[in-house]
Amino acid sequence: MSGQFSSFLRPILQTLAGLSTLSIRLTRIAIAIVLIWIGGLKVYNYEAEGIVPFVANSPVMSFFYAHPTEYKPYMQKEGEANPDKIKWHTANNTYLFSYGLGTVLVVLGLMLLLNTYNPAIGMAGAAMVIIMSVVTLSFLITTKDNWVPDLGDPNHGFPLLSGRGRLVVKDIIMMAGAFFALCDSARQYLLKTQ
Template structure:
């Protein structure tokens, strides 16, 4: 029983750990958006998204011909991405993601900032989870082969799909942080 009380008493500290964890993820992933390979990697998500595709200048299906293998530098593809607005959009998105992480972290000391950061984490996660509906690359493709297999399409998540699905954790974490910060704000206004 004492063990349960010990853990219950640490709930506030665990929420702070959650805020630190979100900051680390947001700062790292947002910071990577300035690199070519990361910007290239988000193109299928952005190009197919009804919330973001208007940021790109080329048609959604064109990117299929200009995919760079992760870490590769193919000049023809990079030129297409420059013209598409891939890199400029990625820089802006990275900045937004880092700012959300900072707001969430600041919530440890400033509940108003944390409340906003938690809500923005939730909203960002809703948009990210929408990729499960809009982006074909989140499911294993039917590549045919000598032995046809039924293991493609929904519900068989690709590596990209598994990465997107994890945002359910970010979504709930954002709500927990926003709720905790709201409670702290309410408590500070009570006599």
């Protein structure tokens, strides 16, 4: 029985093994789609406001905001448009920072896609995505909003991720995929420069 299963499985495994180059391309494209899409969303108020707790609580990034410690009363739900809160976010540089971050994300996505034409650009893009992921993952330490709050349920705090925390922890996949792309770009660069 295992011989029959093995003879059935072997051609499938050989086909999959032959698709490893395609898998690297698909990983690079998937990362680029996420970066370009989310980067493009950074021009919308709800997306800019959604990252405020991360930026405001980050010792590396809080200086981008005019009033990083005062954000809580000005947080809006997705889809809310309170003019007073929007005015505060404008004065806080919330939107301006988000436009800059969005531009960086779109550029990183495009750099990954340019790997086909220039592996050095792909390599630089992948390296910067790794750095971006490390910064994003640091929010798990700096932003307490990443953990289920103590609102009466005995199950709260670390390791129970909130919605924000689940969003952040996914960057582990982004970082691993970018490392995969970085290694492939380095291989392609060395082949082209031999």
